[in-house]
Amino acid sequence: MEMLSIDIVGLTGACSYALDCIEAELVNITNKHGKRVAYISVCMAEYWAIQGEALQDLAMCALLHDNALTQYISEELKKDSVIDLKKDLSEEKTNLHCIYGEKNITKLPFKTDVSNVILYHHEHADGTGPFQKKWNEIPLFARIIHLADIIDIIRNSIDSDDNSWDFMCQYLSQNKDSLFDSECVNAFLHVFTKESFMCLSDDSFETKLWEAIPREKLVFDWEMCKDVADFFAKIVDYKSSFTSRHSIGVAEKASMLAQYMGYDSITVQKMYLAGALHDIGKMAVGNEILEKPDKLTDDEFSKMKNHAGYTYLILSEVNDFEEIRDWAAFHHEKLNGKGYPFGKTAAELNEPERMMACVDIYQALTEDRPYKKGLSHEKTCDILDDMAQKDFIDSDISKIIRECFGRNR
The missing domain is CATH 1.10.3210.10 (Hypothetical protein af1432)
Incomplete structure (x- = not known):
C-alpha cells in the first residue's frame, strides 16, 4: 500500500512562523524567533557533534519550544481579569506553557528520546527555574534551547550595533553557572563569532538553518x-x-x-x-x-x-x-x-x-x-x-x- 511521505521539519518550520506571529502580537518578539532559536541550537550542537536524526529532533523541538503559547493564553490568562502578559509569560506561569507544550509534542514522530526537552527549557543551571531542576538533571537539548531562546530575546531587545556582541559575551559570563551551565556557554562561544552573531539580524541565517538540518521525510x-x-x-x-x-x-x-x-x-x-x-x-x-x-x-x-x-x-x-x-x-x-x-x-x-x-x-x-x-x-x-x-x-x-x-x- 502506498504511504504518505511528509517533510516534517519543513512543516514544523512553517508552524513556527505561525507561532511567531502570535508572540509578535503578544510580547513583541520579532518574527522568525522560533527559527532563530533553532538555528542557534543547531549551531551549538556542532560542539557535541550531534548529527542526523538527533539534530533533526533538536531542530524540531527548538522550532516548537513555544508551541503551547496560544493554548496557555486562552486557557490560563483569560481566567485573570488583569493580565500583564510580559510578566506572566516570563515569570509566574512559565511552567504551565512548558507542561502543555511537553504534552502536545508527545504525538509528534521524533526519532530519538526528547522527553522533558520542552518541559525543562526554562530551567536555570543553578536550580532556580520553574521546576527547580539543576543543570545535571536537565536534558542537554533543553539546556541548549534555553540558552538559544534567551540569547535571541536579548538580541532582539538591544540595538544591533558593534557593541551587541560584547554585551552578549559579558551577559553570558555573568550568568554562567547560574542561568546557564558552563558547557552550553562554552558551546555558544565556540561556534559563534561577532560576525556570525551579527548575521542573526538578517534573514540569511534561515538558508543556513535548512542546509544544516537533514530534513528527512517521514512516512506516515x-x-x-x-x-x-x-x-x-x-x-x-x-x-x-x-x-x-x-x-x-x-x-x-x-x-x-x-x-x-x-x-x-x-x-x-x-x-x-x-x-x-x-x-x-x-x-x-x-x-x-x-x-x-x-x-x-x-x-x-x-x-x-x-x-x-x-x-x-x-x-x-x-x-x-x-x-x-x-x-x-x-x-x-x-x-x-x-x-x-x-x-x-x-x-x-x-x-x-x-x-x-x-x-x-x-x-x-x-x-x-x-x-x-x-x-x-x-x-x-x-x-x-x-x-x-x-x-x-x-x-x-x-x-x-x-x-x-x-x-x-
Missing part, C-alpha cells in the same frame, strides 16, 4: 497523519475562542467526504491534513479582527481575507507539499472567479479544492460560536445549494454533502 500511516494534523490544528484553533474546533472539524469532514466519494486512502489522509492546516494563515491575523462580532470594516475584511494567502505562503515552505497546500489555501476561492486570495476560476479549481471550500462553509455554519448557535444540517445544505446556484461552489459536491453528512443524523 493514518494514525501518525492524524496525530500530526491534530497537533497543528490545535495550535491554530487555540488562537481564537471563536474557532475552538473549526480546523479539526474541517479535517474530519474533508476526509469523510473524500472517503465517501471513493478517493484512495492517501488522498483521504491528504484531505485530513489540508483541512487541519487550512486556517494556519489566521495566526498572522490579529484577534481584534478574528473575534469582532460586528460587521468588519473594508480594511478589516481585507486583512481577514489575507489569511488564505498567508496559509499559501506558510505551507509553501514545506518540500513537495504543493497539492496539500493548494487544497488548504484555496478554500475561499469561488467558481465564478470572485473568491480570494487568488480569484481562481472554475477551470482552475480541481475537485479536492472545491470539496474543501464546501466543507469549510458547512463546518462554519453548523458549529456553535460564542455569538451564534450552529445551524441544522438541513438548513446548512439549503444554504450550500443556494450558493451553488449563484456559482460560488460546486453543485454536485453540495448534493453529495447532503447525503454524506446526513447519514449519521
Whole structure:
C-alpha cells in the first residue's frame, strides 16, 4: 500500500512562523524567533557533534519550544481579569506553557528520546527555574534551547550595533553557572563569532538553518497523519475562542467526504491534513479582527481575507507539499472567479479544492460560536445549494454533502 511521505521539519518550520506571529502580537518578539532559536541550537550542537536524526529532533523541538503559547493564553490568562502578559509569560506561569507544550509534542514522530526537552527549557543551571531542576538533571537539548531562546530575546531587545556582541559575551559570563551551565556557554562561544552573531539580524541565517538540518521525510500511516494534523490544528484553533474546533472539524469532514466519494486512502489522509492546516494563515491575523462580532470594516475584511494567502505562503515552505497546500489555501476561492486570495476560476479549481471550500462553509455554519448557535444540517445544505446556484461552489459536491453528512443524523 502506498504511504504518505511528509517533510516534517519543513512543516514544523512553517508552524513556527505561525507561532511567531502570535508572540509578535503578544510580547513583541520579532518574527522568525522560533527559527532563530533553532538555528542557534543547531549551531551549538556542532560542539557535541550531534548529527542526523538527533539534530533533526533538536531542530524540531527548538522550532516548537513555544508551541503551547496560544493554548496557555486562552486557557490560563483569560481566567485573570488583569493580565500583564510580559510578566506572566516570563515569570509566574512559565511552567504551565512548558507542561502543555511537553504534552502536545508527545504525538509528534521524533526519532530519538526528547522527553522533558520542552518541559525543562526554562530551567536555570543553578536550580532556580520553574521546576527547580539543576543543570545535571536537565536534558542537554533543553539546556541548549534555553540558552538559544534567551540569547535571541536579548538580541532582539538591544540595538544591533558593534557593541551587541560584547554585551552578549559579558551577559553570558555573568550568568554562567547560574542561568546557564558552563558547557552550553562554552558551546555558544565556540561556534559563534561577532560576525556570525551579527548575521542573526538578517534573514540569511534561515538558508543556513535548512542546509544544516537533514530534513528527512517521514512516512506516515493514518494514525501518525492524524496525530500530526491534530497537533497543528490545535495550535491554530487555540488562537481564537471563536474557532475552538473549526480546523479539526474541517479535517474530519474533508476526509469523510473524500472517503465517501471513493478517493484512495492517501488522498483521504491528504484531505485530513489540508483541512487541519487550512486556517494556519489566521495566526498572522490579529484577534481584534478574528473575534469582532460586528460587521468588519473594508480594511478589516481585507486583512481577514489575507489569511488564505498567508496559509499559501506558510505551507509553501514545506518540500513537495504543493497539492496539500493548494487544497488548504484555496478554500475561499469561488467558481465564478470572485473568491480570494487568488480569484481562481472554475477551470482552475480541481475537485479536492472545491470539496474543501464546501466543507469549510458547512463546518462554519453548523458549529456553535460564542455569538451564534450552529445551524441544522438541513438548513446548512439549503444554504450550500443556494450558493451553488449563484456559482460560488460546486453543485454536485453540495448534493453529495447532503447525503454524506446526513447519514449519521
